[in-house]
Amino acid sequence: MYRLIFLLFTTFCLLTPACSQQPAEKVLFDxxxxxxxxxxxxxCHTLFALSDEHATHGxxxxxxxxxxxxxxxxxxxxxxxxxxxxxxLRFDVYNxxxxxxxxxxxxxxxxxxxxxxxxxxxxxxxxxxTNTIRIxxxxxxxxxxxxxxxxxxxxxxxxxxxxPKEKAVLYFDNIxxxx
Numbered sequence: 001m002y003r004l005i006f007l008l009f010t011t012f013c014l015l016t017p018a019c020s021q022q023p024a025e026k027v028l029f030d031x032x033x034x035x036x037x038x039x040x041x042x043x044c045h046t047l048f049a050l051s052d053e054h055a056t057h058g059x060x061x062x063x064x065x066x067x068x069x070x071x072x073x074x075x076x077x078x079x080x081x082x083x084x085x086x087x088x089l090r091f092d093v094y095n096x097x098x099x100x101x102x103x104x105x106x107x108x109x110x111x112x113x114x115x116x117x118x119x120x121x122x123x124x125x126x127x128x129x130t131n132t133i134r135i136x137x138x139x140x141x142x143x144x145x146x147x148x149x150x151x152x153x154x155x156x157x158x159x160x161x162x163x164p165k166e167k168a169v170l171y172f173d174n175i176x177x178x179x
Contacts, residue, residue: 022085022179029076029175031055031062039077045069054094054130057174061094066161066168073104073160074172084151086177089135091159094171095126101161101168102126105133107140108156109149117144123162126170 029036031050040048051063066072083089095101107120120140124133140149161168 024179026080026086026177027057027174028080028177029062029172030057031060031173032058039079041075041077043072043075046072046074048074051171054171055173056092056130061171061173064170064172066164066170068164068166070163071160072164073158075156075158075160076175078155078157081154082152083137083154083177086151086179087137088178089137089157089176090178091133091175092173093126093131093133094173095128095131096169096171098128100125100127101164101170103133103170104158104160104162105135106156106158106160107135107149107154109151109153111155113156114142115144118142118147119156120149 029039034050037048037050045067047065047067049063050060052060053063055061062074064074089107093103102123103126104121104123108114110118119142121143122135122139126133137151138148140151141147142149159172
């Protein structure tokens with residue numbers, strides 16, 4: 001009898017989308033543990049450390065110091081390249097400056113480093129204080145070829161500034177995929 005109930009329940013779950021759906025939100029990085037820092041490529045002219053300030057998810061955030069150079073920023077290693085279950089990339093950023101800054105986001109759907117024309121690139125104005133950056137996946141169109149990125153093959157996600165003239169301090173938290 002128990003075997004029959006288990007078999008019916010398992011069959012029901014396999015046939016019912018609710019049992020196999022992805023969660024409504026997947027947190028990629030929330031910066032709660034030092035081990036998470038190992039998931040980022042270290043770059044010259046960029047310093048980062050966990051911070052107790054400006055957290056929006058949990059108790060910690062990532063403090064990022066960007067120094068004048070060509071492209072200082074954040075380069076996470078992507079473990080799960082299939083983002084197709086979600087519709088939006090969101091992350092929170094606190095701008096510690098007294099003025100707006102321009103922050104750029106790059107997303108690649110190729111293991112190779114595609115040319116500018118064949119990747120998603122967009123800049124955002126980040127106001128002083130807390131901001132939430134929201135990037136709908138239906139807007140992930142390459143800069144030159146105008147094709148939609150393959151959401152099953154996301155290999156690179158970068159957040160950076162382009163040639164800042166002075167040091168900028170930003171706090172990042174709750175980098176997530178949302179349905």
